[in-house]
Structure formats: structure tokens, C-alpha cells
Amino acid sequence: MEDFQVLIGQMINQAFDLGVSDAKVLKASLLPVDEKFAGFCKEPPCPSYGRSKSCPPHVMGPVKFRNYLQKFLWVLVFKFDVPWDVLLSNDRRGVSRVIHETAATLEIMARESGVEQAKGFAGGSCKEAFCMEHVQCLALSPEKTCRFPNASRQSMSGLGVDFKKLSVLAGWQMDTGIPKDPIPDSTGLMAGCVLLG
Numbered sequence: 358m359e360d361f362q363v364l365i366g367q368m369i370n371q372a373f374d375l376g377v378s379d380a381k382v383l384k385a386s387l388l389p390v391d392e393k394f395a396g397f398c399k400e401p402p403c404p405s406y407g408r409s410k411s412c413p414p415h416v417m418g419p420v421k422f423r424n425y426l427q428k429f430l431w432v433l434v435f436k437f438d439v440p441w442d443v444l445l446s447n448d449r450r451g452v453s454r455v456i457h458e459t460a461a462t463l464e465i466m467a468r469e470s471g472v473e474q475a476k477g478f479a480g481g482s483c484k485e486a487f488c489m490e491h492v493q494c495l496a497l498s499p500e501k502t503c504r505f506p507n508a509s510r511q512s513m514s515g516l517g518v519d520f521k522k523l524s525v526l527a528g529w530q531m532d533t534g535i536p537k538d539p540i541p542d543s544t545g546l547m548a549g550c551v552l553l554g
């Protein structure tokens with residue numbers, strides 16, 4: 358347990374080194390999951406729906422994810438505060454890439470430290486973040502191999518994670534929706550997480 362607490366501290370330090378605005382550890386059982394958010398991937402359809410191995414309908418979905426969560430005691434959650442003008446522009450892709458890379462790096466760190474079942478997830482689709490220029494997700498092709506195995510992770514939305522409730526739990530301020538006319542310098546957030554044993 359002592360070693361685990363040391364690892365948690367190291368992971369949080371690493372998250373801040375990677376540029377997160379905040380990172381903390383919560384009980385995994387508290388991670389809020391709601392079917393309706395996975396439904397939003399399908400209707401209205403996200404451009405990545407069905408086009409990535411890490412997005413619906415190719416991921417386990419909210420019901421199975423709730424059961425899957427029971428295997429874990431803790432979840433490290435992190436967020437990046439990002440100006441709305443970036444989030445509402447094509448530059449969002451770059452931010453999404455950073456979220457995925459951060460989740461993947463922290464997951465790999467936990468696994469290399471002995472938490473073999475550690476599993477990272479990221480806000481946003483890896484198709485949009487990494488493979489927009491490619492017609493096909495390589496992991497869905499006969500090759501069945503992701504182009505970015507050490508950087509991309511499954512979409513949290515596709516699993517039904519409720520980011521608003523998660524923000525409340527983590528003590529993060531989050532507006533209720535995407536502003537039509539964002540106030541200059543105002544920020545939204547993008548988040549990721551790593552499930553830990």
C-alpha cells in the first residue's frame with residue numbers, strides 16, 4: 358500500500374510535468390457513467406462514430422464499463438484547462454492528442470511500476486486526434502494494429518463518462534455547455550483518466 362501511495366504521488370507529479378491543470382485520485386466506484394453520453398456519439402453522429410476501434414460501437418459501452426470499473430479501486434483523473442477559442446477551432450485536435458498521450462503515458466508508467474491492469478482513457482476520439490488523414494482506422498483493418506499504441510486510448514465519452522459530474526467530484530469548475538459566444542480568455546476543460554488497481 359505504501360508503494361502504491363508513492364506511485365500515486367509520482368504519477369501526479371508526472372501529470373503536472375506533462376502540463377495538466379489538475380490531477381487527483383478518486384475512488385473508481387465514484388466515476389460517473391450515464392448511457393446518454395455514449396448515445397451522443399451516435400445521435401447526432403460524431404464524425405468518428407464507427408470509424409475507430411476506440412469509439413462506439415467498438416468499445417464496451419456504459420453497461421459493461423460499469424462492471425469493468427468494479428475491478429479497480431482508484432482512478433487518477435486529470436484535466437487541461439483550454440481556452441474556448443482553441444476548443445472551438447481545429448486546434449482542438451492538438452489538445453485532444455495531448456489528452457490521449459497523457460493518459461497513455463500515465464498508464465504505461467503505472468504498468469511498468471507493477472500495476473499491470475492500469476488502463477488509461479481520454480476525452481475525444483483518437484480518430485480525430487491521430488488518424489484524421491487516414492481513411493481507415495488500422496486497428497479496424499485486417500492488420501488489427503493501432504498506428505499509435507503508445508499514445509492513443511479509448512474515448513471516455515463512448516463509455517458514458519459524465520464529465521460534468523466528474524468535474525464536480527474532482528472540484529473542477531465547468532460550465533454547463535459549449536458557449537455560443539465565449540467570453541475572451543474563458544476556458545473549458547478536456548479530461549482523461551487512468552484506472553488503477
Ligand code: SF4
Binds near residue numbers: 409411484493502
Ligand atoms: S489506428 Fe489507433 S489511433 Fe488511429 S483511429 Fe485506429 S485506434 Fe485510433
